[in-house]
Amino acid sequence: MKDSQATDSKLIKFEELSWKQIDELDKDKTIFFLPISPLEEHGPHLPVGTDILTVRDAATEAIKILSKEKPDLTYVLLPVVPIGYCKFNTDFPGSVSVSGKVVRDIVYSFGSSLGNHGFKFLVICTYHMAIGHLKGIYSAMKKLESEFGIRTCEPWGPYFHNNEMEKREPKLGFDTSKEIHAGFRETSLMKYQYPYLVDESYKNLQNIYRDMNSPRVLGKTFKQLGLKDGYVGSPARADADYGRWFFNETVNVFVRSALDLYEGKKPPELPGFIKMAMKTLFWQ
Numbered sequence: 197m198k199d200s201q202a203t204d205s206k207l208i209k210f211e212e213l214s215w216k217q218i219d220e221l222d223k224d225k226t227i228f229f230l231p232i233s234p235l236e237e238h239g240p241h242l243p244v245g246t247d248i249l250t251v252r253d254a255a256t257e258a259i260k261i262l263s264k265e266k267p268d269l270t271y272v273l274l275p276v277v278p279i280g281y282c283k284f285n286t287d288f289p290g291s292v293s294v295s296g297k298v299v300r301d302i303v304y305s306f307g308s309s310l311g312n313h314g315f316k317f318l319v320i321c322t323y324h325m326a327i328g329h330l331k332g333i334y335s336a337m338k339k340l341e342s343e344f345g346i347r348t349c350e351p352w353g354p355y356f357h358n359n360e361m362e363k364r365e366p367k368l369g370f371d372t373s374k375e376i377h378a379g380f381r382e383t384s385l386m387k388y389q390y391p392y393l394v395d396e397s398y399k400n401l402q403n404i405y406r407d408m409n410s411p412r413v414l415g416k417t418f419k420q421l422g423l424k425d426g427y428v429g430s431p432a433r434a435d436a437d438y439g440r441w442f443f444n445e446t447v448n449v450f451v452r453s454a455l456d457l458y459e460g461k462k463p464p465e466l467p468g469f470i471k472m473a474m475k476t477l478f479w480q
């Protein structure tokens with residue numbers, strides 16, 4: 197307990213600093229972490245903040261590890277931004293969706309405020325993988341890199357969309373590629389991190405699958421697709437041990453990406469079909 201309190205007090209939170217303290221940070225050696233994901237329904241059994249709680253906690257944990265592994269750098273946690281594009285499930289209460297343009301403007305505002313004052317590194321931590329949301333983030337990153345030379349990365353998109361999780365996760369005996377939203381993975385995650393926020397009814401939820409990459413689902417909301425409870429996958433299978441693996445994997449992806457960003461290594465890219473979809477998709 198004492199130990200974790202000591203580490204906690206070392207965590208630098210942006211909102212607790214004065215402009216003078218921010219100005220005194222070493223511009224070439226400070227990495228900022230921006231957790232951003234929408235409030236969004238996650239089935240009848242998980243909180244609407246599932247994504248924001250996860251990215252905030254994973255970014256916090258990543259900073260703790262980095263502070264030990266590479267103590268010559270400074271790591272600053274920006275406040276979690278509970279914003280994202282999730283129009284497809286706004287037919288449930290609790291989902292708050294903004295346009296991808298708003299996502300772009302918010303990420304750009306954080307980045308340009310830092311870039312304007314000479315800072316060079318920004319890690320954008322999101323758990324929300326909708327194309328309209330990523331389009332906002334990646335447009336902002338491009339603009340920030342060209343206007344301020346600030347180096348940015350968004351670690352989870354390339355990891356998720358290149359199916360790295362399926363390649364690396366412990367063998368489970370069922371097809372996890374169909375776990376899309378509030379299913380086995382996210383329910384496991386919350387059972388590990390916030391068991392008291394998981395409604396026991398998850399044990400009785402039936403497996404529901406939809407191919408969310410199919411053109412037939414394009415532009416449709418969850419309810420229009422018959423997803424009346426707002427989840428896709430098999431939440432009843434949830435397992436806290438897998439949740440621990442999944443959370444730690446997220447933390448490791450954030451840690452590795454931050455170090456690669458600092459060392460100037462080229463980050464993993466989103467797969468071609470996602471980049472193409474981001475390009476062709478209109479701002480919504």
Ligand SMILES: [Zn+2]
Nearest residue numbers: 246247378382
């Ligand atoms: Zn989620």
